[in-house]
Amino acid sequence: MTRSTSGVPAAELAPSPSEPLRLQILTALALHRMATTGQLRLMLRPHGSRQLISRALNRLRSTGFVGLTPLPDSDRPRTHAWYLTSEGSRATRDLPVLRGRPPYPITSTTAASIKTPHTLTVVRTHLPFAADARRLGHEHGPWDWTPEVAHPLGEGERLIADVVLHYTLVDGEHRRKLRAFVEVDRSTMSSERLAVKLIEYARLFQYEAQPVGRRRPVSAGPVWLRWYPVFPRVLFVLTGASRTRLRDRISDLQGMVAQHPLVTALAREVPLGAVVLEDLEEHGPSGPVWVPLAGGEPRPWTDV
Structure with missing residues (x-):
């Protein structure tokens, strides 16, 4: 398997018990x-x-x-x-x-x-996905959860995703590969700063690098196509506050989807969802606990 110098990984197999x-x-x-x-x-x-x-x-x-x-x-x-x-x-x-x-x-x-606090919360978020995959016979292991993956936004700016998730749904002979950007929020930043993350993902969705040395701009296509066949869904996992406050933070994310034109355009093409970490741990990611940021009833992460 190959990897780009940006650090975006291809999915890896889970470790074998025969390995040291x-x-x-x-x-x-x-x-x-x-x-x-x-x-x-x-x-x-x-x-x-x-x-x-x-x-x-x-x-x-x-x-x-x-x-x-x-x-x-x-x-x-x-x-x-x-x-x-x-x-x-x-x-x-x-x-x-x-x-x-x-x-x-x-x-x-x-x-x-x-x-320690943020890093361990990111690992804590990973474990329900791994447990769900084992229970359902899907493919997702320790090497399919890659923290701190950087993506260029142009003009020297970068978006650093907390995690890039690779997950393969297995249904008999049918296999469906899913990818997600995961943002883990411990309620340590303002709700507005959290919602601004959606603007960064919307910018990445649209960003096209221009070849150097051409007189006329010639699009090489969206930059994210270097690493992903389709743009990964964007998932927010929230913890560290009361239920009321966490609901308010999810509402603010939904407000950004409704009000910001770039984010609205992103939501038409890319699944966006949010969940409370404690619900994720109790019900698993395949439970109906994810709130679609574009609206609708809670559902599994694969259906947001």
């Missing part, structure tokens, strides 16, 4: 930036024990490949998140699943603690 667990852990931490022991178990060995993952992590820590940082505001003082050290980042630099991805080493517990 320690290598899988290093790969997962390199791709996802950070994870707890429990998250790594659900990601890599959902039917295995926590002790299995803990032993592998402690061996990696003793050799200097991973570090850990306590979780803020945790009720359990021994709960912490794992991340790659500089040595671990160098060891994973040439792994195929990471080809074309820039390294994001975390070199200290201080740096790790700053990134």
Whole structure:
């Protein structure tokens, strides 16, 4: 499989239990930036024990490949998140699943603690998709969830998606490949700033780079076609506030769809949806919990 230098990945197969667990852990931490022991178990060995993952992590820590940082505001003082050290980042630099991805080493517990809340919430969002895929016989694994993927918007600007999701629906001999941009919102920014993300996606949908050196502009087509056969759906996952406040934030996203001409045009072509993270965890992404931003009743993410 090939990858562009922008870091946008092709879908990867889920890890095989026959592969060394320690290598899988290093790969997962390199791709996802950070994870707890429990998250790594659900990601890599959902039917295995926590002790299995803990032993592998402690061996990696003793050799200097991973570090850990306590979780803020945790009720359990021994709960912490794992991340790659500089040595671990160098060891994973040439792994195929990471080809074309820039390294994001975390070199200290201080740096790790700053990134912990958002990074772990992004991993937390991934796990229901993986569990749903296993239950339904679909294809979606740890390497099909790629954080922090950058896309050009022109004039030196970039849109950085929290996640690019690859997912294959399997129904007998029929296979349907889906892709999504996922934005994870912990209610730490204003509702207006969150809604502005939709404008950025609308700009990406329309952006066409012009070949250098031509007197007349000649369109090379939308830039996103370099990486995607169809424009991925855009999904917002919200948490970190009361139900009332989260409903208001979803309403503001719907307002942006209704009022901004670029976003309105995007919504005519691209599915847009939002969900509360706790509902996603309780009912799974295939449950009727996604609010279509263009209007309508809640439904599964595949039908927004």
